Structures are given as C-alpha cells and as structure tokens.
Amino acid sequence: MNKKLIISSLAVFFITSFKPAKQGVVQPPQSAAGYVTPAYTPLPLGSVKPKGWLLNQLQIMRNGTTGHLDEVHEKIRKDNGWLGGKGDNWEETPYWLDGAVPLAYLLDDKQLQTKVLKYINWTLDNQRPSGYFGPITKAEREQGIQVAAENCSQGEDWWPKMVMLKAIRQYYTATQDRRVIPFMTKYFNYQLKSLQQCPIGKWTEWAASRGTDNVMLAQWLYGITKEPSLLELANLIESQSFPWSTWLGNRDWVIGAAAQQNGDHWMRRHAVNVGMALKAPAINYQRTGDQQYLKSLNTGWNDLMQLHGLPMGIFSGDEDLHGNDPTQGTELCAIVEAMYSLEEILGITGDMQYADALERMTFNALPPQTTDDYNAKQYFQIANQVQVKRGVFNFSLPFSREMNNVYGMRSGYTCCLANMHQGWTKFTQHLWYATPDNGLAALAYSPNVVKAKVGKANTEVTINEVTDYPFGDVVNFQITTKQAVAFPLQLRVPNWCQEATVLINGEKLSTEKGKRLITVNRTWKNKDKMTLQLPMPLTTSNWGRNSRAVERGPLVYALKLEEKWEKGTDEKEGDYFSVYPKGDWNYGLLETIVKEPVQNLEVKVVQPVTDKFIWNIQHAPIQITTSARKIPEWRIVNDVAPQPVTDRTGIFRGEVQKEVEKITLVPFGCTKVRVVAFPVVPAK
Structure with missing residues (x-):
C-alpha cells in the first residue's frame, strides 16, 4: 500500500486505506545469497511493556522463582559454573536467564537486571582468545590450557552455549551493548573452524537434536553483519544436526512417533526436542528461500496436532510424543519451547495460523502448569486431569519416581523449573512486530503498551492496548504521538472469528471476515483510537x-x-x-x-x-x-x-x-x- 497516501477525506480513507492483507505466507524479498528477509521483525526487548493482568503475571514471576531461582535452587546457587565456579555448567543456568533477562527489562527492574548481568558479564568478559566461551572446562582447570579450534575436544558440549547465546541476544536487543556482536562473531568463527573435528553431536545427542537453535542464532547475526561465513556455519550445523525439516515433512516420522514407545530413537520423539524443532523448517527457509521448507512446516505441524494434539493446544509429550488420548501428559518445557518456536515461525513466515496456535497454547496449556505464586510447577500436566497426585501413570518416562504429576519446585526434573520462565516473557515480547514498510503489526493480543519508531521519518509513537482479551472480545488501541505520522498498522483476525469490526475514533471503518490480516494505513494523530471487535463464537x-x-x-x-x-x-x-x-x-x-x-x-x-x-x-x-x-x-x-x-x-x-x-x-x-x-x- 502506498505510504505516501494523504488522507483528505474520510470517504477516501474508507476506500483506499483499509485492505485485508493476503492470507497465508507473506513472501518477502530475497537477497542474492538466498537469505530471506523475515516477514516481521521482533521489536527490541523493552519496547513492549505488559499492563493489566499480564503485568500482574510477570510481577508474580519476578516475586517468585523467576526473580529468585539463583537463591532457592541449589544447582544454580552453589558455585555456579557460569560465574567461574565448579557448579552448574550445563543448561539450567542459561535456561533461567533466557526467561529472567527479558523479565528484568520488561519490568524495568534494576535489581533483577543487576542480578542477571552478573552471568552475562562473566560470560562476555571470559571469552577465550579462540572465541570459545562458557564455564571453565575440566581440561582448562586441571591442565592449564585454553580451548582453541586445534584442541576443541578439550571443550565441552555445544548445547548449553546455544541457550546462553539466546539470553545474550535478548540482552543485546535491550541494551545494544557493543561487546555482544564481536563476542558472537568470534565464537561463530571458532565454531566454523572446529565443527569438522568436533561435530555438533560429539558430546551428546542433545546438541544434535537441538542444533536448530544454533543455526537460528548464526542467522540472526548474519542479519546484522551480513558476513557470508555465518550462512556457511548455519549450513554446516544443519548438516550435522537431526534432520527435523525432513522428518516434519515426512509423515512416516510422526506416524512412527505415535506407534513406538520403546527406547529406539527416542530423542527424535522427545517432546521438548520437538517443541524446539518446530521452527527448523522456517529457519532453513529463511537461509535458503526454498518454499519446500514451508510445506514441510505446514505438514509437520498439522500432522503433529492431528496425531498427538490435545484440546489445550499442545501435543502430548510425557516425555515422548504419546498420541492424542486425553489422559496423556505434556511436559512444561515442551510448552514454552513450542511457544517460542511459534513466535519465531510467525516472524519469519508471516503465516497467521501459527499466531492462532500460539494464543491457544499460551492461554490454555501454559497457565495451569504452575502454582499461583510461580514457585512450584507440574512436570507433566494431563488434559482430563481429574486428580493431581503421586503415582505411576501411562507416561513414557519416568515411572519409578512417581513425582511427575504433582506441583513442586523440584518434582520431576528441574529442567522445567529453570526453563518455564521464557513462556510468559517471550509471549509478551512478541505481541507486536515491526513490518518491512516501517509499520507495526499486532499479531497476538493482551493488555500492553508498545513504543516504537514508525513511518518514513522514524517518528516515535506509543500505542496503549487496552483489553480483557482473551476473555473479552474488544481490543482498544490508543495512539500517542507528538506529531501526525503516516504508517501501516496491521491487525490479525483470528481463524475462529467469523466477522471482525474495526472502528476509528468511534466510527465504523469496516467489517471483515475472519482468518486474515487487516492493514489500516493512514496518517495517525495524537489521541486517535482504534477498536477491534472480535465476537467469540461458541x-x-x-x-x-x-x-x-x-x-x-x-x-x-x-x-x-x-x-x-x-x-x-x-x-x-x-x-x-x-x-x-x-x-x-x-x-x-x-x-x-x-x-x-x-x-x-x-x-x-x-x-x-x-x-x-x-x-x-x-x-x-x-x-x-x-x-x-x-x-x-x-x-x-x-x-x-x-x-x-x-x-x-x-x-x-x-x-x-x-x-x-x-x-x-x-x-x-x-x-x-x-x-x-x-x-x-x-x-x-
């Protein structure tokens, strides 16, 4: 739509500036290297601030384990490896930071920022000359060597570093700390030199099964520096990792996952691995522009929910995929990882079916798996959960501990205690995205306020989103700007909505059928108010x-x-x-x-x-x-x-x-x- 359009009359505005965007996948332009510019760009951390019930949810997290896990969880508290100690050098500290870092900046909480910065600063300041980073390895501690590409086998597993890089990326988008880009560039150079001798799965299958996260981070940095070696690295990591894009596009995999519950190839059925892997085809599409990846994504997601889907919007996984019987369990980690994958998929592809899936998962599956104070969690939840108790359930793992279904801080495995914090925080971050034409897109709804620069002159605007959604069916957007500014504002109409109505300053603008994206392109003035009505059918x-x-x-x-x-x-x-x-x-x-x-x-x-x-x-x-x-x-x-x-x-x-x-x-x-x-x- 022509952004130079000058609105001279309301009638002209009605005719020219209110057009539903094309349904399905947005086709952004490609670079010469095949790299696809994402359909939407996530806003910097802190641009979106929670309000209303969502703010209360994040404050509860801050007052509970998200803000204090380093004090109440012995594995993180004691001699932490990510602070130079001999303690946790695996995934739980980075998992926690991957939720605690965004929470600190979403709430502008200086005390929490100071807390998480201890780990960020230690990691950035203790990078080895080779580019390797992370806790001090056994060989470094005992033999006095430093890990380099030539002796990469003296390093440690690639997997926890992927999670820490996610947290550091979050920190960078909030602060623009100049240390981050050189740090990541240096590390990825080290990886490229090392992966032939020390492939991604050298130490554990966890890294090979979750290599997509590493690919995603290398491509994120490529989006900033345009360094071709980053795409070379992404290709190499993809070639050494589980072929999730192939599996998701090949129905034999999801059928086999439904039929088999033995110990053979269980890592490819592990629900958390699957939750992370959902974004693999989108990440590969971003790098290559190959449309087949989008077909594999669509096939994989629909087949997964058909064979393993549960009413609350998540697939079974206790710990493995386990069919669609309402008595099967789902691991909390699988929910928050699948949510994050959907947020990444949505940004890359612009396909609104994944926004519908994200909201369904967030508003249904996520909330009941933690206690009100966010200090205890349930490792596995059940759809038809007529009691919560110790016991031996029909879960694929584990049986003997009998603590999978109860609410506890340390019940089940503590990976979810560390990892659950990214769910609400990242959902809040991804309520809004930036559009390629200097506009904004509201792709999920909850009470919040967003501040961003829009239009040709990068004019700052603030949009206060006032709503009871997902309980109420009206979303109000109140515009604050120091000067009139022309920019497109996109609104998602969910698939379940049969007919949506948009009003500008109380005047009905248009009524549109559901399952589409609406673009309102106009010159916005201070105190303009747009209302989106989304009648909720039974x-x-x-x-x-x-x-x-x-x-x-x-x-x-x-x-x-x-x-x-x-x-x-x-x-x-x-x-x-x-x-x-x-x-x-x-x-x-x-x-x-x-x-x-x-x-x-x-x-x-x-x-x-x-x-x-x-x-x-x-x-x-x-x-x-x-x-x-x-x-x-x-x-x-x-x-x-x-x-x-x-x-x-x-x-x-x-x-x-x-x-x-x-x-x-x-x-x-x-x-x-x-x-x-x-x-x-x-x-x-």
Whole structure:
C-alpha cells in the first residue's frame, strides 16, 4: 500500500486505506545469497511493556522463582559454573536467564537486571582468545590450557552455549551493548573452524537434536553483519544436526512417533526436542528461500496436532510424543519451547495460523502448569486431569519416581523449573512486530503498551492496548504521538472469528471476515483510537477417542471442580502439592450440545478481569453453563480416567444416569483438576 497516501477525506480513507492483507505466507524479498528477509521483525526487548493482568503475571514471576531461582535452587546457587565456579555448567543456568533477562527489562527492574548481568558479564568478559566461551572446562582447570579450534575436544558440549547465546541476544536487543556482536562473531568463527573435528553431536545427542537453535542464532547475526561465513556455519550445523525439516515433512516420522514407545530413537520423539524443532523448517527457509521448507512446516505441524494434539493446544509429550488420548501428559518445557518456536515461525513466515496456535497454547496449556505464586510447577500436566497426585501413570518416562504429576519446585526434573520462565516473557515480547514498510503489526493480543519508531521519518509513537482479551472480545488501541505520522498498522483476525469490526475514533471503518490480516494505513494523530471487535463464537471441537471440547474464542473450557490441596514432602524432591476434586467429575455432554452449541451453551460474565487477575478457579471471569449426564462406570484406573468408549457416531452407548444435570465450565487455564475432553451421551 502506498505510504505516501494523504488522507483528505474520510470517504477516501474508507476506500483506499483499509485492505485485508493476503492470507497465508507473506513472501518477502530475497537477497542474492538466498537469505530471506523475515516477514516481521521482533521489536527490541523493552519496547513492549505488559499492563493489566499480564503485568500482574510477570510481577508474580519476578516475586517468585523467576526473580529468585539463583537463591532457592541449589544447582544454580552453589558455585555456579557460569560465574567461574565448579557448579552448574550445563543448561539450567542459561535456561533461567533466557526467561529472567527479558523479565528484568520488561519490568524495568534494576535489581533483577543487576542480578542477571552478573552471568552475562562473566560470560562476555571470559571469552577465550579462540572465541570459545562458557564455564571453565575440566581440561582448562586441571591442565592449564585454553580451548582453541586445534584442541576443541578439550571443550565441552555445544548445547548449553546455544541457550546462553539466546539470553545474550535478548540482552543485546535491550541494551545494544557493543561487546555482544564481536563476542558472537568470534565464537561463530571458532565454531566454523572446529565443527569438522568436533561435530555438533560429539558430546551428546542433545546438541544434535537441538542444533536448530544454533543455526537460528548464526542467522540472526548474519542479519546484522551480513558476513557470508555465518550462512556457511548455519549450513554446516544443519548438516550435522537431526534432520527435523525432513522428518516434519515426512509423515512416516510422526506416524512412527505415535506407534513406538520403546527406547529406539527416542530423542527424535522427545517432546521438548520437538517443541524446539518446530521452527527448523522456517529457519532453513529463511537461509535458503526454498518454499519446500514451508510445506514441510505446514505438514509437520498439522500432522503433529492431528496425531498427538490435545484440546489445550499442545501435543502430548510425557516425555515422548504419546498420541492424542486425553489422559496423556505434556511436559512444561515442551510448552514454552513450542511457544517460542511459534513466535519465531510467525516472524519469519508471516503465516497467521501459527499466531492462532500460539494464543491457544499460551492461554490454555501454559497457565495451569504452575502454582499461583510461580514457585512450584507440574512436570507433566494431563488434559482430563481429574486428580493431581503421586503415582505411576501411562507416561513414557519416568515411572519409578512417581513425582511427575504433582506441583513442586523440584518434582520431576528441574529442567522445567529453570526453563518455564521464557513462556510468559517471550509471549509478551512478541505481541507486536515491526513490518518491512516501517509499520507495526499486532499479531497476538493482551493488555500492553508498545513504543516504537514508525513511518518514513522514524517518528516515535506509543500505542496503549487496552483489553480483557482473551476473555473479552474488544481490543482498544490508543495512539500517542507528538506529531501526525503516516504508517501501516496491521491487525490479525483470528481463524475462529467469523466477522471482525474495526472502528476509528468511534466510527465504523469496516467489517471483515475472519482468518486474515487487516492493514489500516493512514496518517495517525495524537489521541486517535482504534477498536477491534472480535465476537467469540461458541463451538465444540473433536479430539482423541471421540471426545468433545467446548470453545469460545481462543479459550477452551473445562469442568469447574472445587479443589482440595494437600501438601507432602519427598525426601529427595522436597515439598509438593497434590490436588483432588471435591465434586463429581464423570459427566458426559449431551449430544444436543455438539449439534447446536450456541443454543445449548450459556455464557456468563461472573466477575471483571482486574489488574490483579490470577489464572485460578477463584478468578475465572467467564463461566459457561450447560447440561450433562453422569456416566456411573467412568472411574479412575491406574491414577487416570480412561476415556469411555464410543461408537463411530461419537456417542457413548453404555449406562448413563437418567437425570440431566447443569454443569459449569470455566477457562482451562484457570483449572488444576478438570475434564476438558468430554464423552458425548444421548440427550435422553
């Protein structure tokens, strides 16, 4: 659209400046090297500031483990290797920083910034002359050598360095610290010289399975320096890593993952590896411009959710991919890594289906897997989670510890305790992106304020996004600018929205069908207000074992169950919580609800979404009431509630209680115990 357009009348504006962007993948221009300019560019860290309930969520994290993990987690606290000590030299310190660094700058928290800078500064200041970096290796400590390309085998695993580089990149976008670009350039030169002798998988399969993150970082630096050797390095790392792009495009992989749960090739089924790998085809497309990678991405994502998808928007992974039965678990690390992959995919491709997927995952799967104070987490959550307790579940790993499903700081494995912090922080960062034509794009919605430079003259504007989304269906954008400025502002209309309405300063601009991107290109003035109305339809969706879930907008709704919390202590893993329902949970939805959801589901706003909102049952702002009948024989077996068997019509044909009862549903993200994937029973 012509950015030089001068708006002379409202009528002309209506005709010329309100055009839906093309659906699907945005095709940005390519460089001579084949490198593709991303469709959207993430804004510098700190450009987007959370407000409302989102700000409260981040403040809770700051007051909880995100802000204090180095004080309460022994592995990070004691003699840390990333500060020159002999302690943690693996992934958990970088994992924590990958969430704590953005949190420090999103909240402008100087104390937290000082804390994380200890690790950033030590890492930057202790790079070896060769370019190698990281904790002091055993050979360096005991033999007095320094790691170089010639003796790279005396170094240590590539994998933790990938995570630390992600944290350092975050820090650079917030501060523009001049040390970072030379530091990364030097390290990538070292890598290029070393990888033939010390390939990416030399020490562990973790690095080979997660090499995409290394490729992503090299390509990010190429986007700044245009140094061709960085693309050479990216190609080399890709050739030595798991071929995720091939697997995602090849349906044999996802089918095999559904069929096999043995020890053969389990790393290619590991849900966290898969969550990280989702972005591999997009990263490879960015480097090469090969459209086949986008086809592989689309095939892989859709097949993954078809065979392993759960109603809350994430695939099963306990720890391996494990099918779509609502009693399978999902690791918290898999959720936050998949979210980050979707954010990267969205920026590179501009394909809005991944924004829909991101919101569904964020607003449903993420919130219930931590406690209100963000001090305890659940290693595996279950879709139909009718109790939270110690036990041996039908998980692929692990069995004997029996701590996978409870809420605890150290329950399960502590990788998720360190890694969970990137979920909400990076989602906040990626609410907005910059467009190639000096505009802004709102691709996910939550209360925030963004400050950016737009238009031909890089004029600074502030946009205050006021909304109760994802609970409310109205998003308001209030513009503040010292002078009038022309720039395009893009708005995503989600796939679930049948018809969206845009208003400018209270005047209706246009009504558009869903599943598209709208571009409003005009000269914006101070105090202009744009309103996006996204009516949220009531629908039901079909999931594993012929189950049905109730949906409204981006939220999935689950049975409201009052909770009974019990505290316990494990000798090795410390304090933990079990949660049990106080009421009955064994309900089936009437088949009339599936056939006519609008007529048989009643939505009620029970309380406002305040700035103190917390994702729990007490704060659930929306309730949906409907009719159900109990299934007496639907009971707990081996600690879970196996889905009742249905016929091909999707109806349960066993014994059903005659009485029809009213049940209440609340947003899945507000629950700890629940049923979300309901069997369907006859209406009479």
